[in-house]
Amino acid sequence: xxxxPMNIPPVSIAAAKAALVEQxxxxxxxxxxxxLWGTRGVGKSSIVRQVAxxxxxxxxxxxxxxxxxxxxxxxxxxxxxxxxxxxxxxxFLPSADEPAGILFLxxxxxxxxxxxxxxxxxxxxxxxxxxxxxxGWQVIAAGNASFHGAVSHDMGTALADRMxxxxxxxxxxxFLDHALANGxxxxxxxxxxxxxxxxxxxxxxxxxxxxxxxxxxGWEDISNVLRSGLSDAAKRVFVQGRxxxxxxxxxxxxxxxxxxxxxxxxxxxxxxxKDTAALxxxxxxxxxxxxxxxxxxxxxxxxxxxxxxxxxxxxDLPRGQGLPxxxxxxxxxxxxxxxxxxxxxxxxxxxxxxxxxxxxTREQDTAGGRG
Numbered sequence: 001x002x003x004x005p006m007n008i009p010p011v012s013i014a015a016a017k018a019a020l021v022e023q024x025x026x027x028x029x030x031x032x033x034x035x036l037w038g039t040r041g042v043g044k045s046s047i048v049r050q051v052a053x054x055x056x057x058x059x060x061x062x063x064x065x066x067x068x069x070x071x072x073x074x075x076x077x078x079x080x081x082x083x084x085x086x087x088x089x090x091x092f093l094p095s096a097d098e099p100a101g102i103l104f105l106x107x108x109x110x111x112x113x114x115x116x117x118x119x120x121x122x123x124x125x126x127x128x129x130x131x132x133x134x135x136g137w138q139v140i141a142a143g144n145a146s147f148h149g150a151v152s153h154d155m156g157t158a159l160a161d162r163m164x165x166x167x168x169x170x171x172x173x174x175f176l177d178h179a180l181a182n183g184x185x186x187x188x189x190x191x192x193x194x195x196x197x198x199x200x201x202x203x204x205x206x207x208x209x210x211x212x213x214x215x216x217x218g219w220e221d222i223s224n225v226l227r228s229g230l231s232d233a234a235k236r237v238f239v240q241g242r243x244x245x246x247x248x249x250x251x252x253x254x255x256x257x258x259x260x261x262x263x264x265x266x267x268x269x270x271x272x273x274k275d276t277a278a279l280x281x282x283x284x285x286x287x288x289x290x291x292x293x294x295x296x297x298x299x300x301x302x303x304x305x306x307x308x309x310x311x312x313x314x315x316d317l318p319r320g321q322g323l324p325x326x327x328x329x330x331x332x333x334x335x336x337x338x339x340x341x342x343x344x345x346x347x348x349x350x351x352x353x354x355x356x357x358x359x360x361t362r363e364q365d366t367a368g369g370r371g
Contacts, residue, residue: 037168038169044142059101060103123139179219202215298336
């Protein structure tokens with residue numbers, strides 16, 4: 001294929017996962033392989049693992065760029081009884097006593113073309129040599145197209161016609177949900193909430209002929225760097241080395257605003273009213289830094305209760321600053337409820353006078369046509 005082979009609309013990583021779950025649940029559709037196309041770090045391998053965990057079935061994950069063609073086809077040996085040469089299948093392929101599972105062929109488009117022939121046999125015929133894939137197993141492949149900036153071999157139309165294809169692209173809201181659930185540094189979430197275009201800059205990276213750029217996987221690494229005990233100087237070196245110099249310069253500039261405008265520790269210790277109002281941020285970066293910082297700090301009931309009081313006071317921010325206060329307040333309440341439900345802390349929210357007052361205000365706004 002030349003140019004952009006994607007004749008399908010993009011789907012988010014969350015939508016791709018939901019579709020794979022439904023496909024696996026259908027015994028007929030499960031027998032047709034699915035190909036996940038997408039840039040590096042978008043989460044293709046992660047959702048395949050999550051689908052296997054969802055159904056409690058085994059996952060055989062083959063990174064095709066790290067194995068040889070014989071590793072899939074198996075070894076040939078002489079059978080004196082049959083007077084023939086036959087193939088011993090490799091031990092990592094599913095056996096007949098494993099009736100259901102997922103066989104994941106990762107980086108299929110970057111693999112050696114001799115290896116692709118064996119992989120394609122599993123996709124087309126569900127067999128290779130004398131080995132046959134059990135009926136209950138689903139084959140999922142993943143890889144990059146040439147326009148993603150990765151090493152990629154063309155996929156023939158004969159193979160493409162025997163697969164479902166998902167054009168997986170990064171969606172900022174899905175990434176933020178993932179980041180929140182996995183405890184990313186709140187500064188990362190605040191930064192990307194305001195600058196979603198920085199989540200994945202693959203196209204700009206390719207246009208400028210740069211090797212290093214931002215990606216979802218890269219931001220996970222940056223989160224780990226921020227949460228580490230490295231010195232500030234070392235953190236800067238590692239961030240630059242992961243997302244590139246220009247991205248790092250902008251990120252650290254915004255990071256200073258977030259940290260200066262969102263002192264979560266002082267806010268949690270402050271008294272409601274004037275003391276709290278004096279500590280509220282005055283910039284958009286600081287506002288989102290406060291929200292994600294509060295949510296990250298809500299690991300016990302006392303902090304949940306205090307965070308609700310702080311969120312209730314967000315409308316105390318001066319209107320002249322043009323900040324989306326009501327929208328931010330709604331986001332904060334939704335994220336806090338999500339965090340509380342996951343941690344069994346929802347009782348602290350439901351018993352909070354601040355939360356009840358927030359609901360009453362929302363009802364009044366809706367009745368007045370402002371909700």
